[in-house]
Amino acid sequence: METDMNAIVSNAIIPMADTAKYARAIAASKAVRWDIDNDVIRGRRFDVAKKYLPDGLSLVQEMALSEAEMRFASQIQGRTYANVFGLVERFITAKLIDVSREHTLGDQNALEALVRFSDEEIKHQILFRRIEAMMAETMPAGYRFDVDSDAVARAVLAKSTWSVLVLTLHIELFVQLHYRQSIEPDNGLSELFKDVFLFHWKDEAQHSVLDELELKRHDATLSREERERAVGEFIDLVVAVDAILQVQAKADAAYFGANCGRKLQPAEAEQVGRHFLKAYRWQYIFSGAGHPRFQGIVKGLIGADQMVRIEAALGTLV
Template structure:
C-alpha cells in the first residue's frame, strides 16, 4: 500500500481538482473516426474476422458501456463512502474532509458520465441499451456488509488506475475527448483507492472471525452478481454490434465474438482489479488462507 494518509489525499484532491466543461469537454465532440477503448482493454484485436472499421465500431460500443459502467457503480460507491463518514464525524476531521471530498468527486464523475451518454448516442445508430439500473444495483450491493462493499470498491478503484496508466494513456490513436475523460477521471480516482486501503482495514478491525467469514461470502456473491450483469450487457452489446453495424458473420464467428466480448468484460471489471498487486496485498492482510482459497475457487469458473 502506498504510504499516504488522509491529509495527503486532501492535498492531492485540491491540486488535481477539475471542472467538467472547462477542463474536460471543452466544447469538443467525440471523434468517431478513432477508437474509444484501446485494444488492451477491448481485446478487439483478437477478432481477426473483423475488418478495421468493424473493430473500431466495436471499441466504440465497448467504450460507451465502459463509461456507463462507471456511472452506475459510482452510485453505490458514493452512498457507501458517505455512510462511513459517520465514523469520523466526532473524531478525525482530516479523515472526514478527505472522505467528503471523495464523495463530492464521485458525484461529479456521475454527472460527467451522464453528460457524455447523449453525446455518444447522437452519433451512434439507434438500438444500444445499457441494461443495469443504477439505483436497483446500488440497493442490492448496499444490502451487504460494509466490509464486502469496501472490498468491491477497492477492486473497482484499482482497475481504474490500471486501465488508464497501462493502456489508455499510452495509446495515441483514441478519440481525444474520450481519452481526456479518463485522464481526468484517473486524476481524482488515485486518492480514492488510497482511502479505500485505509478504510477497509479499519472496518475489518470491527469484525469477529464469524462476521468476517460471512463478509467473505458476501463479497463472493457480489462478484457473482457483477458477472451476471456482464453476461447480460456483453450479449446486448454484441447484438447491437451485429445489427447496427450491419455485420454478417458465420455462426461460429458470432460464437467467438460473444465469448470474446464476455471474456474482455470479465477482465475489465473483475480480473484486472482482483489480480492487481495492491488488491492482493490488501485482501491478503485481512483474510485467512482458507478464505482466500474460497475466493480463488469462486473466481476460477469465470476464467
C-alpha cells in the same frame, strides 16, 4: 453503557500516520480539482474515426474483424465502459457517505477527505451521464444499457460494509491500472475519450488510498466469524457483477451485429458475444482481482483458506 462508550471512543481514534494520509488525500484533491466543461469536454465531440477503448481492454485484436469493425467494437465497449462506471459509482458514493458518518465527531481530516471523495464520485456520475448522451449522438440507434443503477446500489448496499469496501477498492485499483497501462499510451484513441479517463484517474488515484484506510479501519472491528461471512458476501457481489456483464455482453454483441455493416454468420455472432464477455470479465473482474496491491491488501486481512474461496469463485468465471 460504559463499555459501549469506550468502544465508540476507541473506534474514533485514528493513528497519526493515518490521519496524515487523510490530510495528503485532501491536498491531492485540491490540487487536481477539475471541471467537467472547462477541463474535460471543452466543447468537443467524440471522433468516430478513432477507437474509444484501447486494444488492451477491448481485446478486439483477438476477433477476426476488419479494422473498421474493430474500431466500432471498441466504441461500443467504450460506451459500456463509461456506463459501468456511472453504475458502480452510485453505490460507492452511498457507501462512502455512510462510513464518513463515523468520523463526524472524530478525525476531521478523515471526514473532509471522505466528503471530498463523495463529492468527486457524484461529479463522475454526472460526467458519465453526459458522456453517454454524447456517444449516443455519434453512434447508431439501438444501443442498450438497461441496468437500474439504484436497484443495483440497493442490492450491493444490503451486503456487509467489508464486502462493499473490498469491491470498491478492487474497482478503483483497476481504474488506475487501465488508464496507465492501456488508455494513456494509446495514441489511436479519441482525444476526448482519453481526457475523460485522464481526469477520472486523477481522482481515483487518491480514492484508492482512502479505500484502503477505511477498509483496514473497519476490518479491525470484525470478529473472525463476521469476516468469514463478509468474504462470502464479497464473492456474491463478484458473481452479481458477472451476471450483469453477461447480459451486457449479449446486448452489445447484438448491437454490433445489427450495425457493423454486414450480416454476421451465426458462428461469427457467437464468437463476437464470447469475446465481448471475455473482455468485460477482464476489464471489471480479473484485472482488479490480479492487481498486486489488491492481492497484498486482501491477503493481509484474511486467512489462506478464505483467499482460496475467493480464487475458486473467480476460477468458475474463466
